[in-house]
Amino acid sequence: MEKPTRLALLKEIAEFLNEETETYSMMNGALKYLIEGTEFTTGWIFFIDDVGQHELVSHFELPGALARDNCKYMSEGTCWCVQAYQNKKLTKASNIINCSRINLANRAHHEETNGITHHATVPLRSGEELFGLLNVATPYKTTYSEEDLELLESVALQIGSAIKRIILTDQEKEAARISERNRLARDLHDAVNQLLFSVKLTAHAAQGITKESVSRNAFNLIEDTSQQAVNEMRSLIWQLKPVGLEQGLVYALKNYSEILQIKLNVSVDGLINLPSPVEENVYRIIQEAMNNTKKHANTGEVKVSLTQNNQYLTIDIEDMGNGFNMSQVNLNYSHGINNMRQRTKAIKGTLDIKSIENKGTNIHVQVPL
16 A cells, blocks of 8 residues: 655644644554555654653554563563653654663563664654653664654654644543533532521421321321431532532542441541642542442541652552452442543543452552652
C-alpha cells in the first residue's frame, strides 16, 4: 500500500485528533496513523510528571523484545531521553544515538528486536506546557533525517494540542458535574429530606395520641423507617456535596464517618494544606474507601493516615475487615475502585491496593504537590 504524502498524513492525523475526546484512544490512534503512514515501524509514548516519574501510555508494533513482560524494558531502569526531558535539555525532535533500554532488550533477546537499535524522540507540548515524549524507530536505522524529525515535531505538536484540549474539556465537564451535584444536593436537602423528617415527626406524634397497640406499632415502624431514610438521605447528600470540607479535610471525613456510623481513626503528620481540586478528590477517594468498608468489609472501623511534606501527600487507608483474595478478584470491574483510580489520576497521583483474606485491606495513595 502506497504511503500518503507527509502533508496528507498530517491532515489525516489532524482530522482524527479533532474528533477524539479520550486521551488514550487519541494517542493510540495518532500513533497508528504515524507508523502506518511512514517508514517508521514502531512507536511509543511516555507521560512524564513534574518530578520525572514516567509511564508508558501508548505503543504500536513494538518488537517482541521490547513488548516482553508487559513492556518491562520500556518501563524500568534509566533512560537518557526521559532524563534529558526532565532536565529541559530535550526541546525538539532528536536522534537518540544510544538507548540503554533498547540495548538491554537487545542483549537479552537479540533475536526478537526486529533490527531495532536506535530511536528518535520528541517532546509532546502545547505552548510551554510539556506532557511527555513520542519515540519512533525503524529497523537497522541509526539516524533520522531532518525531514523525519520535522514530521515528528509536527505530529508531536498536534498530539500535545489534542491532550491540552481534552484536559480543558474534561475540566469544564467536571465543573458542570460539580454544579449539578450541588444542585441535586440542595434539592434533596430542601425537599425530600424535609418531607421525610416531617413524616417521622408526624408518626412520633401519632404514637402519643392513639392507644390502640396495632396502630402504635405501625406508627413506631413508620418513625423508625423514616429515620433510616433520613440517615440514608444525609449520606447521599454528603456524597453529592462534601458539606464541611470548607472546615478542613479531617473535619469533613469525621462528619461523614458519623453519618456512615463507622469509627474513623485519623492520624496527621505535617500541615495538610491542599489546593481545592486536590482536597476534594482526596476526600472523594477516602469517602469511597469508607463506603467500601461499610458495605463489604464486615467491620465498623477504618484507619486513615495523612502525611504531607514539600513534595507529596501520602494517604494510607486501612481496615481490619474481611479482605479478599487479590488473585481471584478482578479490580477492574469494581465501580468504587475505578472511581478511586480516576480521581487519583486526575490529581496525578498513584494508587496501590493490597488485601488479604480475613486480614483486611490497605489502600496507599501518593499525590505530588
